[in-house]
Amino acid sequence: MTFAQFSRQAGLSRGDICREILASHRESIKAKKEATAVKNLELIFDATLALANQKGFQAMTVRDLSRATGLSMGALYDYFTSKEELLEMVLSTGRRVVMRLLEKGLQEAEGPVEQLRSAIRTHLFLSEAMQPFFFFAYMEARHLGEEQKERAKQSELATERLLAEIIQRGVKAGLMATADHQMAAALIKAMLQDWYLKRWKYAKRRLSVDRYAGFVEQAALALCLAPGLPSPCGETSKS
Amino acid sequence: MTFAQFSRQAGLSRGDICREILASHRESIKAKKEATAVKNLELIFDATLALANQKGFQAMTVRDLSRATGLSMGALYDYFTSKEELLEMVLSTGRRVVMRLLEKGLQEAEGPVEQLRSAIRTHLFLSEAMQPFFFFAYMEARHLGEEQKERAKQSELATERLLAEIIQRGVKAGLMATADHQMAAALIKAMLQDWYLKRWKYAKRRLSVDRYAGFVEQAALALCLAPGLPSPCGETSKS
């Protein structure tokens, strides 16, 4: 699977996402006509991610948002009741879309090695297609209220667990060998996240997601398939 | 080298750092007696990192800082002339201390493999000893002015280059084999950073830096020493 193939079948256009926002916040959004509501929500969604990723959500003012979308202050407040609700709106909808696609993408591969490959690619392609959202969710997580912060942590642990379970099955099947499957999963996850966190670096090098995915696959397999690893307890050699 | 050994020899107490802040900002700090100045700078330094890491530097108000340090608004402004200068003060001093220790720590190892090990441990131990600072510098980097942001990126690239050069020497010496030493360095760096970015996760698992360092060393060597890697250009198998 390449990113081009993934994009075609995923169907996660801005329109789809904003229709989902509208559906799940029907009561608090004043606009009645779906067409205009979705059009304005797209403006708001895009501008919020762009501005917040540049200067931080809390530094971004509603006036900035007004300037960027072309909507007035009053019009904006017809789509959310407070700046905090705007944050919640973007995060909760984004998380729902991501979860749905992650689960869908992982049911097709067979065998631990192919599943690990598939998980890596799906995660990378998803974060490529929705890079502004992934970056936003990562960076703003700690500014959330306790309940929402807990949800963010659970989301991190859930994807780690998904990787760990694949590796565990690989070890049981005798196809993989690693001292600690949870730790292997954590390290792989760190490599996956670097792709959307250091966008500027990889963009400057004109590195495609497909190539990056190839490297991470290699690294993950080197880590999980490597034979005869010493138990990693503090010192691993004279060092 | 273990973290305990590193801590003993490094000598990067809060006092040392704040004496350095004082020295490099002597003109703008109104307090004359070194003892009181350093004492208050320690309060300010600690509280700034704690508050900013919890809610973000820009969301942290000077009034919050006043409450946390026990100093009044007026007193605080005797130590910096603006909130922005406070940010610059913390970041520039921290970066200087980190750079000094990184370079010092790397002159002792011999041979590419030992150097790679040493670089990994030094980086991890440093980020452990100064975790609040590392987290702060990472998270606040994008809120800086253009010049400061450029410095932050250069700092990222510099440590990556350091790793890449070790690996390149290893390949030349026939001790390592990797398709792309820069990419290998980037992935290792991502694993190093996860330690201070996901503190909550590893703390909950009661994982020590020494154990984490062992895992990353293993992963790095698996990645660099692995024999017969296929060239990672997009597809690496039927997949």
Place this chain on the structure above:
DNA sequence: GTCTATATACGGATAGAC
């Protein structure tokens, strides 16, 4: 459904007492 104008609050920074 969208706009302008404004109420209200809060944050950064400073002046001047002690």
Place this chain on the structure above:
DNA sequence: GTCTATCCGTATATAGAC
């Protein structure tokens, strides 16, 4: 050297015209 009191700008949110 530290404090209290205050100025001034700006941000969120709303009321009411069009």
